[in-house]
Amino acid sequence: MRASRPxxxxxxxxxxxxxxxxxxxxxxxxxxxxxxxxxxxxxxAVLDGEDAAVTILPTRRDHPFDPPSELGLLRDEGPxxxxxxxxxxxxxxxxxxxxxxxxxxxxxxxADRIGASSPVRRPEFRAEDRPGVLVTMDPPEHTRxxxxxxxxxxxxxxxxxxxxxxxxxxxxxxxxRASGPPADLVPTYTLPIPSLVICELLxxxxxxxxxxxxWAAAALSLTTSxxxxxxxxxxxxxxxxxxxxxxxxxPDDALLGALVTGDNDLTDAExxxxxxxLLVAGHETTANQLALGALTLITRPDQLAVFRERRDAADRxxxxxxxxLTIIQFGTTRVAREDVVLHGRRVRRGETVVLSLPAANRDPxxxxxxxxLDVTRPPSQHVAFGHGIHQxxxxxxxxxxxxxxxxxxxxGLRELSLAVPADRIPMRHDMAIYGVHRLPVSWKE
Amino acid sequence: MRVTADRDRCLGAGQCVLHAPDVFDQxxxxxxxxxxxxxPSEAQGESVRTAVRMCPNAVLTLTDDPPS
Numbered sequence: 108m109r110a111s112r113p114x115x116x117x118x119x120x121x122x123x124x125x126x127x128x129x130x131x132x133x134x135x136x137x138x139x140x141x142x143x144x145x146x147x148x149x150x151x152a153v154l155d156g157e158d159a160a161v162t163i164l165p166t167r168r169d170h171p172f173d174p175p176s177e178l179g180l181l182r183d184e185g186p187x188x189x190x191x192x193x194x195x196x197x198x199x200x201x202x203x204x205x206x207x208x209x210x211x212x213x214x215x216x217x218a219d220r221i222g223a224s225s226p227v228r229r230p231e232f233r234a235e236d237r238p239g240v241l242v243t244m245d246p247p248e249h250t251r252x253x254x255x256x257x258x259x260x261x262x263x264x265x266x267x268x269x270x271x272x273x274x275x276x277x278x279x280x281x282x283x284r285a286s287g288p289p290a291d292l293v294p295t296y297t298l299p300i301p302s303l304v305i306c307e308l309l310x311x312x313x314x315x316x317x318x319x320x321x322w323a324a325a326a327l328s329l330t331t332s333x334x335x336x337x338x339x340x341x342x343x344x345x346x347x348x349x350x351x352x353x354x355x356x357x358p359d360d361a362l363l364g365a366l367v368t369g370d371n372d373l374t375d376a377e378x379x380x381x382x383x384x385l386l387v388a389g390h391e392t393t394a395n396q397l398a399l400g401a402l403t404l405i406t407r408p409d410q411l412a413v414f415r416e417r418r419d420a421a422d423r424x425x426x427x428x429x430x431x432l433t434i435i436q437f438g439t440t441r442v443a444r445e446d447v448v449l450h451g452r453r454v455r456r457g458e459t460v461v462l463s464l465p466a467a468n469r470d471p472x473x474x475x476x477x478x479x480l481d482v483t484r485p486p487s488q489h490v491a492f493g494h495g496i497h498q499x500x501x502x503x504x505x506x507x508x509x510x511x512x513x514x515x516x517x518x519g520l521r522e523l524s525l526a527v528p529a530d531r532i533p534m535r536h537d538m539a540i541y542g543v544h545r546l547p548v549s550w551k552e
Numbered sequence: 553m554r555v556t557a558d559r560d561r562c563l564g565a566g567q568c569v570l571h572a573p574d575v576f577d578q579x580x581x582x583x584x585x586x587x588x589x590x591x592p593s594e595a596q597g598e599s600v601r602t603a604v605r606m607c608p609n610a611v612l613t614l615t616d617d618p619p620s
Binding site: 250254255256258260261262263265486488492493494495496498499502503 | 565610
């Protein structure tokens with residue numbers, strides 16, 4: 108898979124090992140540059156990408172809960188890896204925690220990925236897909252939308268949803284118990300809970316879930332054709348455009364209704380993009396993290412015992428599952444807005460840099476025993492929600508949902524076990540967001 | 553100890569409120585950080601240090617009291 112490595116006689120120079128991201132000339136936007144990036148300018152040997160051995164992003168996992176082991180090997184070999192993208196372009200891969208965080212907090216790297224390369228085969232993100240999609244924006248455009256949306260996702264506001272989330276989780280658990288074992292937890296529990304919660308928060312009719320679940324699944328699949336992905340994106344856009352129009356006619360108190368009546372200058376295209384992004388991000392990520400977290404705890408009775416016994420430790424367990432499982436399996440990515448030197452390598456303006464969140468979250472240079480699941484681990488600077496200005500808007504909601512849904516599940520179903528051998532659980536190797544396609548379980552009635 | 557926040561750079565991830573709810577809040581206007589106190593107690597020290605460490609935009613600054 109990997110092309111030739113540089114000969115041992117020509118090691119890659121590392122001009123400033125303690126300063127992972129060194130400047131080359133003044134930063135274009137010092138106000139948003141991370142403090143870690145403000146090191147001294149360097150003039151020592153800088154190698155261009157042409158000199159580097161090229162790799163493609165490792166995606167094959169040896170164990171369902173661990174990132175591809177080749178990612179770890181690359182992280183051990185060196186901090187910066189030359190990457191070949193499926194579209195033929197060349198760019199870079201960063202795997203170390205410190206570097207991933209530094210670049211995510213560095214204003215010289217753009218989140219605007221129109222025309223950027225993807226490390227796995229995806230149809231291009233088009234300019235018309237972009238309005239309202241704040242994950243692809245830089246300041247000040249991003250700041251405007253983020254500040255408009257953040258009040259709806261504050262920590263206290265999300266924590267205040269806990270009783271509602273608990274009622275939803277309990278209702279789904281009761282339905283599971285009523286129908287009896289065995290059951291697939293994905294369509295009965297792990298998907299509907301976050302889906303219903305985000306529908307209520309946004310003001311999206313939950314009755315439409317079959318349609319938008321299917322569009323989201325198609326849009327996030329790596330095996331559907333480009334045409335199918337585009338068709339799914341377009342269907343979701345049309346759906347959201349009609350919903351925004353309906354909110355304009357008859358606004359309600361939920362987020363989209365509040366935005367259409369609010370004192371802001373949002374266009375319909377932006378409202379549509381915001382709705383699409385929050386609807387998909389709001390259920391796909393949490394649903395998969397929840398199902399994968401449940402599978403992990405079912406197969407790790409020692410950790411499950413700690414989770415159950417030390418109820419005050421549920422928050423820590425959730426953080427550790429986020430770190431350990433890191434479901435954004437192929438990303439995230441940024442594009443250099445100018446030439447930037449990283450560990451002696453010149454990243455050219457316009458090149459795509461892949462920041463491997465799974466690799467960063469298993470970096471032994473940052474985490475003690477990184478490959479061990481330890482649900483009592485003290486709060487860590489994991490990057491499962493990203494870092495910098497784009498750190499997940501819905502992270503506090505995800506935490507509340509994870510804590511409550513896992514607690515209700517393991518409290519409510521005695522002797523919860525897999526209904527098929529663990530190696531028969533279909534893992535989402537083929538999706539942009541990792542997790543399980545199905546989670547067949549059984550329990551004692 | 554004293555804690556200060558650069559609200560212009562804050563984007564409201566809410567990590568500070570998660571880790572030190574007695575010291576930090578978020579604005580209803582734009583979700584940015586609001587300091588409930590600029591001088592946390594010794595007992596709040598550990599949670600404030602965690603909050604500072606977790607902030608994704610390095611918005612918070614902590615300074616120890618000068619020795620009296």
